[in-house]
Amino acid sequence: MTSKITVRAVSKTYNSDAGEVLALQGTDLEVKQGEFVSLVGPSGCGKSTLLYIVGGFLAANGTVLIDDKIVDGPGVDRGIVFQEYALFPWLTVRRNILYGPRLQNLPAKQCDEIANRLIDVIGLRNFENRYPRELSGGMKQRVAIARMLAGDPTILLLDEPFGALDALTRETMQDELLRIWLEMRKTVLMVTHDVNEAVYLSNRICVMSARPGRIVEEFPVNLDRNGTREAIVLSDEYNRVRNKVWLAVRQQAATQTTRA
Amino acid sequence: MSGDTAEPKAGLRSYALSTLSIAVILIAWESVARAKLVPELFLPSVSAVLLALRDGIADRSLPIDLGVSLYRAFAGLLIASVVGVAAGIAMARSALIRWFLDPFVSLAFPAPKIAFLPIFVLWFGIDHLSKVLLVAFSSVFPILIATYSAAISVNHLLIWSSLSLGSSQPMIMWRVILPACYPRIFSAFRVAVPVALITAFTAEMVAGGGGMGAALMYSQRFFESPTVFAYIVTMLAVGLVLDKAMLAIRDQFPSWCESN
């Protein structure tokens, strides 16, 4: 089976006040259709950069293919959600969600269906005509996810989507995301600094080295996700994988501090 | 990485292009003037303007006029600073004073102060005093408002700490409140200085009584275009020099305030 996402020998340099910074070096990654892959690693290792390159928002050296076609910019096939939500503040919840469908000139009836379905999925029926500034962080993130899904992308790119939320909201949102993924089976590439979250959600975890980043270890995750959160988190398999990944990330972080 | 949209590159190429742009404008100006494409009255050549500048400096007329205008502008600014800072702090500390001054400030702030020139001339004559006071009247508001808003946001904790360390009220004023307000007051100054200059020049243009403005109108009435341009260029240069000077002063006393 050909990969959905192929990243080969990608490196990325960018200019900062301190001069040139090599963010990624010789990175390789393959993601198959329907997989949920998490990128973890020490701060500054370039995991978000890699995500943006896959999304087509940043240019880089090397090859990036989606369905064996070269990526030369953003596209509706790759939806994205950011840690900062990035909702359009002048649009209501409903209009934010319908931004993509309206751009594609879908008929009004179809737009209504999409909006109603997603607003119910994220449980914000009573807030659909509010502006983002009236929403809490968790609600904003739900709208951001709904907006992404409304565009019907085949790949979901998530950049630390729950990083700005409190612990309780984060757990609720993780369960939501899991439910959506189990239902829609889209391909997901997520960046997170939370190892527990990575193990809970993904079926494969890629650990990146410290800057300049590349993927150094991979851990398959075979959890039975049909049970409750308690059952999953307390299971042996969960803890086994979690400990391995956590150690791996700490190792990579240690190399960063010794070098710096 | 996901920050603001990058500002246009302020690199070497930008500076080169900017310099080229100015050079092109100057060359075009000189060519058009020399070729007499436009009547000499409308657009004297760059060389004629430079000549007029040289003559003005040589016979002391330009420096004298400039001196008069600058004296009026800075005398007015001095008054505006003392009154503005004092009133701003008074309004921040005393609800009674704030209640009393509030409607007058709100009414006067959007009003075009130049409309009061004939009143000031009526009261104070056409020589220095009326213009100095008009300058003061025009520039006091930005300073007052900035001082007020800075003073009311001075952290209470700073004041309480200072009180518990045994400071008296005047000491708190000088040692805590004024230094905390300094950044915002300085920004207000960057606004107030051009206002003071414009008011002084305009008052002179309308009411005469010496100074750059009066000299400018005089040359215009006698259709001496090169002199008109020379005076405008001088005003421009003065404005630029003063602004750069203020920036240099600000950098000498870096503010410890987070937002600059």
Add this chain to the structure above:
Amino acid sequence: MVRSINEAVLRLSPIAIVLVVWQAAASFHWVDTAFLPAPAAVARALGDLLSGHEIRDNLFVTLFRALAGLFLATLSGVWFGIGMARSWVFNAIVSPVVGATYSLPKTAIVPLLILWVGIGNAMGILAVYLTCLLPIIVQTYHGVCATPAVAVWSAQSLGADRRKILWQIFLPYALPDIFTGVRIALGFSFVVAISAEMIASTTGIGRLIFMYGENGSYDYMFAAVASVVIAAFLADRALLYVSARCLRWHESHAASEIGAFG
């Protein structure tokens, strides 16, 4: 904003107090009424001006020049600001010119404009236009530059092309800053329009104030000044109202905070 009649009375009473003291000063001859006409006399003169056609013919002319110049400056200023923020080439070419005029006292160009287009409406509108361009360009530029990259990327991943991103992302994000620029420019527009009239014009409220001064009709002069102050105040309030409505969605009502005390 005023929440009740009581609050309005409380906030305006200092003005009432000053008016009473002023009237007393005039009635009891504490001051020479040649130099400071009594408020009653000024009010009477204002009434005359309003019922006659002086205000209509002159204040409206001034307002027309100021607002026409402001309107044109807003359209071109926003265009320039966006262009400078989106294209480093455009920015490099245009910004030195913009930066140079930043330090130029704007009324200084009035004598130049008189040479070029004579006195009258064209001169007034042109002077206002050139003055108002600057704050609007600067504010638009900052507003567009401050647009978060993640917002642009989100729109791109939902299928927006360059044009759509310009109109649907950059412009709304810059709107609060643009309104700030327009508010600053509004203040400038009145000052420049009146200055230009005082320097050289046959019509306009600036001219009228000056004329009354020269004729010695000081109560009419004060009345004309009062009419301008009130007009400027109302225009500013109107703009604040419009910007508050348009920026309902904005997080901090920053657009209505700058300047005086609400």
